[in-house]
Amino acid sequence: MSRKGKLPITIPSGVEVNVKDGVIHVKGPKGLLKQDLHSCVKITIENHSLTVEVDENVEESNAMHGLYRTLIDNMVHGATKGFEKQLEMIGVGYRAAVKGHDIDLQVGNSHPTLMRIPEGLQVKIEKGTQITISGMDKRVVGQFAAEIRAKKPPEPYQGKGIRYVGEYVRKKAGKSAAASK
Numbered sequence: 001m002s003r004k005g006k007l008p009i010t011i012p013s014g015v016e017v018n019v020k021d022g023v024i025h026v027k028g029p030k031g032l033l034k035q036d037l038h039s040c041v042k043i044t045i046e047n048h049s050l051t052v053e054v055d056e057n058v059e060e061s062n063a064m065h066g067l068y069r070t071l072i073d074n075m076v077h078g079a080t081k082g083f084e085k086q087l088e089m090i091g092v093g094y095r096a097a098v099k100g101h102d103i104d105l106q107v108g109n110s111h112p113t114l115m116r117i118p119e120g121l122q123v124k125i126e127k128g129t130q131i132t133i134s135g136m137d138k139r140v141v142g143q144f145a146a147e148i149r150a151k152k153p154p155e156p157y158q159g160k161g162i163r164y165v166g167e168y169v170r171k172k173a174g175k176s177a178a179a180s181k
Helices: 061-080 138-151 175-179
Strands: 016-020 023-028 031-036 041-046 049-054 083-090 095-099 102-106 113-116 122-126 130-135 161-164
Touching: 016 041, 023 061, 031 061, 041 061, 049 061, 061 083, 061 138, 083 138, 095 122, 102 138, 113 138, 130 138, 138 161
Parallel strands: none
Antiparallel strands: 016 023, 023 031, 041 049, 083 130, 083 161, 095 102, 102 113, 122 130
């Protein structure tokens, strides 16, 4: 039995959780989230608390126990508060702008890099180099932040590129510094 899966999830006021036909629906102030449930997962709701139980006869039930407990907890958190990822662009001439439903990245390419903003996400640009991505689905927020970062990952010699706020990039010594030793 999963240690994480045994923990109950508290359902805050203003959040509705329903299970119908193998799909869990979490509705909160930010919106509605849905997740398909595996056949071995059972959800019980009582007194503003939700517990996840699994059928022990299924081989992968331990893995599903912790996974679905975490997915449902993220859905409850996303429907109430939402999730946020922050990126920063470091480099001369690097900047970003939101144009309609696209984000335009100027990251040293000869052409502008346009990326479509997924449905349900909000993107804010501060100072031209600080990108804040927010939304209620943790997976979608994290995936879009990773796709933006992948357009110009931080390089280890000068540190230029797109990185998460607070991410540490270890710098390497260049060839001239290494050869002089």
